[in-house]
Amino acid sequence: MEWHAPWDIRIALDLFLGGLGVGVFIISVLLNVSDKERNSKISLMGSYLAPLLVGGGVLFLLSELGRPERFLSTLYNFNPQSVTSWGGLFQIGFMIIALVYAWQNFKGKTNDSTFRTLQGLGLLFAILIGVYHGLLLASLGRPLWGGGMIIALFLGSSLFGGIALLVILKELGISIGVPAQVRSETAATSSNKGFNFTVLFFIISAVELVLVLGWQFALYRSGTDTLAAVNSMMESFGGLWVGLVIIAGLLIPLLGSLFAIIKDKNSEMSKGLAIILSALVIVGSYTFKHIVIIAGQGTLPLIF
Amino acid sequence: MARYAMVIDLHKCVGCGACDITCKNENNVDRDIFWAHHFTRTAGVFPNVKYEHVPTLCNHCDNAACVKACPTKAMYKDDKRLTLHDPDKCIGCKSCMQACPYDVISFNAKEPHGFWRDGNPVIPEGTASGKETAEGLGQKIPYYNPERATTYAGIRPKGIVEKCTFCDHRLAKGEEPYCVFSCPAGARTAGDLDDPTSQVNLLLAQYGYKQLKPHVGTKPKVYYIRY
Numbered sequence: 001m002e003w004h005a006p007w008d009i010r011i012a013l014d015l016f017l018g019g020l021g022v023g024v025f026i027i028s029v030l031l032n033v034s035d036k037e038r039n040s041k042i043s044l045m046g047s048y049l050a051p052l053l054v055g056g057g058v059l060f061l062l063s064e065l066g067r068p069e070r071f072l073s074t075l076y077n078f079n080p081q082s083v084t085s086w087g088g089l090f091q092i093g094f095m096i097i098a099l100v101y102a103w104q105n106f107k108g109k110t111n112d113s114t115f116r117t118l119q120g121l122g123l124l125f126a127i128l129i130g131v132y133h134g135l136l137l138a139s140l141g142r143p144l145w146g147g148g149m150i151i152a153l154f155l156g157s158s159l160f161g162g163i164a165l166l167v168i169l170k171e172l173g174i175s176i177g178v179p180a181q182v183r184s185e186t187a188a189t190s191s192n193k194g195f196n197f198t199v200l201f202f203i204i205s206a207v208e209l210v211l212v213l214g215w216q217f218a219l220y221r222s223g224t225d226t227l228a229a230v231n232s233m234m235e236s237f238g239g240l241w242v243g244l245v246i247i248a249g250l251l252i253p254l255l256g257s258l259f260a261i262i263k264d265k266n267s268e269m270s271k272g273l274a275i276i277l278s279a280l281v282i283v284g285s286y287t288f289k290h291i292v293i294i295a296g297q298g299t300l301p302l303i304f
Numbered sequence: 305m306a307r308y309a310m311v312i313d314l315h316k317c318v319g320c321g322a323c324d325i326t327c328k329n330e331n332n333v334d335r336d337i338f339w340a341h342h343f344t345r346t347a348g349v350f351p352n353v354k355y356e357h358v359p360t361l362c363n364h365c366d367n368a369a370c371v372k373a374c375p376t377k378a379m380y381k382d383d384k385r386l387t388l389h390d391p392d393k394c395i396g397c398k399s400c401m402q403a404c405p406y407d408v409i410s411f412n413a414k415e416p417h418g419f420w421r422d423g424n425p426v427i428p429e430g431t432a433s434g435k436e437t438a439e440g441l442g443q444k445i446p447y448y449n450p451e452r453a454t455t456y457a458g459i460r461p462k463g464i465v466e467k468c469t470f471c472d473h474r475l476a477k478g479e480e481p482y483c484v485f486s487c488p489a490g491a492r493t494a495g496d497l498d499d500p501t502s503q504v505n506l507l508l509a510q511y512g513y514k515q516l517k518p519h520v521g522t523k524p525k526v527y528y529i530r531y
Binding site for chain 1: 343345358360369371372373374375376377378393394395396397398399401402403405406407411412413462463464465514515516517518520528531
């Protein structure tokens with residue numbers, strides 16, 4: 001297989017940062033809805049981070065375009081058949097909603113119907129972007145990206161990355177832009193009941209691990225084009241794939257969170273363990289997307 | 305309306321590469337980019353060895369993946385069912401390149417035809433530089449064909465993709481694509497698939513054909529006979 005990669009690391013960074021952004025947003029909204037008392041600080045941080053991350057990803061995307069100044073033409077020259085076209089629409093829509101949502105959070109206007117509407121719309125657009133990342137690749141018909149599993153894989157990886165980033169912020173106690181009143185409210189709440197990051201970590205790492213291994217197994221049992229593509233991926237990136245994606249990014253977080261649950265099912269992981277596992281998840285998530293995007297662009301021989 | 309296709313007779317093709325080169329002249333294609341190209345393949349073990357030289361170009365697929373992938377409709381099908389490209393709409397996202405199974409779309413990563421602006425000679429103290437040649441001829445790009453600009457950008461600028469147009473500027477004048485015209489072996493035939501008496505239909509009926517990657521479902525319209 002020859003290497004001919006029109007898309008470089010900037011597309012991997014776009015999908016990674018965009019994925020982190022929508023993952024952070026989704027978890028931030030869920031925290032706000034389900035466990036506001038204990039997690040209002042981290043939920044607020046999530047609402048600030050989401051547009052920054054998605055916006056950062058879009059900047060990498062723009063830098064990869066040959067004519068970035070024409071980016072908005074994806075709106076007025078919209079091609080309904082093109083997933084890329086839909087992606088432009090979703091990202092612009094999400095950015096607007098996420099920025100207004102962050103502003104509402106910053107101003108403390110979190111109890112009116114506008115806020116709830118923004119949460120609902122934001123969740124919708126976040127999921128659409130999460131799905132779009134995988135669908136974009138699947139729609140291009142390249143052997144490694146074919147089939148629907150890539151959509152679930154990318155969405156799962158984005159969610160997992162988002163959770164990991166919020167856990168790091170929570171454990172490090174980072175609260176930039178969070179009003180003092182919210183900080184003191186959060187500190188005063190010491191109940192262990194409610195949203196449990198450790199259980200979520202365990203569930204998502206287990207699901208994502210099964211999806212990744214299942215995807216790889218399915219590729220090895222597919223046609224010659226797909227087999228050539230996955231063999232090429234493993235030849236070029238096998239060490240990184242097994243070491244960083246499977247072991248560091250999924251297996252260790254799975255076992256680590258399981259260990260914490262067995263130790264005490266009602267409490268969260270220790271601070272040190274949570275930070276280490278979360279960092280591994282983020283590294284694994286990026287490595288996964290980078291390898292799939294770069295390796296998927298290999299050129300197969302032309303055949304009759 | 306016509307539905308243009310091309311038949312390439314691999315028994316007649318001698319692998320001279322004239323199509324690759326003359327296409328560049330006709331369409332002002334830069335050095336690193338090929339609208340008309342080829343691949344070669346050697347199969348078997350001596351003494352039973354088979355060597356193939358297969359010319360390639362845009363297949364102007366009926367079900368063109370590049371047209372579906374393009375987010376701005378820069379890739380489109382015209383009324384002759386040719387797959388064409390609008391340089392003014394292209395944002396250079398390269399989605400079409402990813403979607404094309406035939407690898408026949410190229411991206412202008414740098415300002416094209418830099419050779420003619422380069423002051424370094426090919427052989428120091430032996431040849432003129434591209435810049436000297438261009439200045440000597442009084443043209444920015446020697447051998448520039450202004451006819452190309454009648455239906456497409458004469459030279460495609462940096463930041464957008466480009467591809468074979470089936471010489472739509474020549475078709476508009478009732479002429480055949482330049483690779484067909486210039487093939488010294490007469491291996492290429494272009495014509496209307498919807499015309500049952502066209503030469504392409506006669507050849508396809510007489511010999512049978514193969515297409516590149518028919519399994520991907522793009523319905524390519526470049527047919528190879530006598531492979």
